[in-house]
Amino acid sequence: MVANDASSFAPVVHGESKREQVYTTQDIPSLMQQLYEIQQSGVMDGDKLKKIAQGFRKIMSVENNPPVHEVLNSGALPFLIQMLSLVDKPLVQFEAAWAITNIASTDQTAVIVDAGAIPPLVQLLTSANADVREQAAWCLGNVAGDSTALRDVVLAANAMQPLILNIIKPENNSLLTNCVWALSNFCRGKPQPAIGQVESAIPAIVDILRGDNEDAKIDALWALSYISDGGEEHVDSVLQSNLAPLLVEILGEESKMLTPALRTVGNIVTGNDKQTQAILDANFLERMKFLLNNERRAIKKEACWVLSNIAAGTETQIGSVLGRQGCMAQVVEMAEHATWEVRKEAIWVVSNVATGGTKYHVQSVVECGAIDSLCSLLDINDTKMLLVSLDALESILRVGQELGKDYTSFVDECDGLEKLEQLQEHQSDDVYKKAVEIIETFFGCEDEAEDENLAPTLNGDTYAFGIPQKQINESFEEECPANGHGSQPFATYNFAAV
Secondary structure: OOOOOHHHHOOOOOOOOOOOOOOOHHHHHHHHHHHHHHHHHOOOOHHHHHHHHHHHHHHHOOOOOOOHHHHHHHOHHHHHHHHOOOOOOHHHHHHHHHHHHHHHOOOOHHHHHHOOOHHHHHHHOOOOOHHHHHHHHHHHHHHHHHOHHHHHHHHHOOOHHHHHHHHHOOOOHHHHHHHHHHHHHHHOOOOOOOHHHHHHHHHHHHHHHOOOOHHHHHHHHHHHHHHHOOOHHHHHHHHOOOOHHHHHHHOOOOOOOHHHHHHHHHHHHOOOHHHHHHHHHOOHHHHHHHHHOOOOHHHHHHHHHHHHHHOOOOHHHHHHHHHOOOHHHHHHHHHHHOOHHHHHHHHHHHHHHHHHOOHHHHHHHHHOOHHHHHHOOOOOOOHHHHHHHHHHHHHHHHHHHHHOOOHHHHHHHOOHHHHHHHHHHOOOHHHHHHHHHHHHHHOOOOOOOOOOOOOOOOOOOOOOOOOOOOOOOOHHHHHOOOOOOOOOOOOOOOOOOO
């Protein structure tokens, strides 16, 4: 993961009162001198410590290029960490935690971990002061979001349970929102945390989704998408809380919750057939018309991804996809005419039906126009998806022979045979072999013509064909928090200036 930058996370003080002192890096020596004097006297003066911590916090509370290195080089960090343990001085704890958060919001996150800040920050999650708890959650969320290694340090410090307590019984909506955001970062990243480290958060997530805090719901759904993205054991933990109907309900209307809810459903159907059936039993397919017609390309893409995994299930599950009126015809059309990102996922749906369904399922998908769509893909510059398309076409032609259907003429009519002949000169040996096999098996001859056109260049790894495939689309992780499509925005939170 990319380190969290100051512009995304650091608390920025807007409109400081003229009566308050403005601090700059020139004040660092004076602040350090005051710290040494307090250390030598042995008297923990709360007012002085608060002003000192506040001074360092304000020095780093600038939006662009906060002078974190100057503060670290001064030796202030160990003093700030010690202030976190002053239980009888919550205002000092608050300012110190805020200053440390500013450091954690830059590329120096690991420095506060190495300096020992995590255990006292975890302790602050149980502070009697709500502002202190919220600031500690914010800082720990930044640390966990920096990398999986630092996330694991936070989890190993037993931060999850006190964080959940703040979610279950929040003092206010601000505390709830920031704690749920931190929770999403606790669950995020690959390799995923062990299920035992995060599954205790699921009941709290369910309560949030049944509440009315929209911001908290969005981050809760992202947390759930991360938890579910870890194999059948993770999926089971999600389904045991009877979340499937709630997730499907969210998919019925446009909102910021749509992407993480759909991602979670997609993760569930990458599991076993029983887990996939739980989503179907929650009437997921009733949402397909809305999802496939969504204005957002990312939603269409993920909707097809979900369908492809359902189509990789049992024959009954494939039949349920085909039985949804207009659904398969629209997917076939998308496989031919949609943008490439969407086309790829739609191709997988067609291929999984063609290779894993009954011969009557195959006949049904042909009636939807599958041969035209597949033939349109035979000149694409993507070796992996080309093999997927060839595999589907081979299966369709084989079923055509069994049913006495002249599917070969369909292929010829849409220039499929000519494209197959050209693929005999493809740079990929697997593509060449598959094209020759289809021509010899179903068209009764081996093409002898020379194709003077350049063969498509190899793009992507070869793919082992022959069975329907469950798809864990790795590109989604690259596109989600903190990346582009459908991403969970890293929430910022600005405490009022003290």
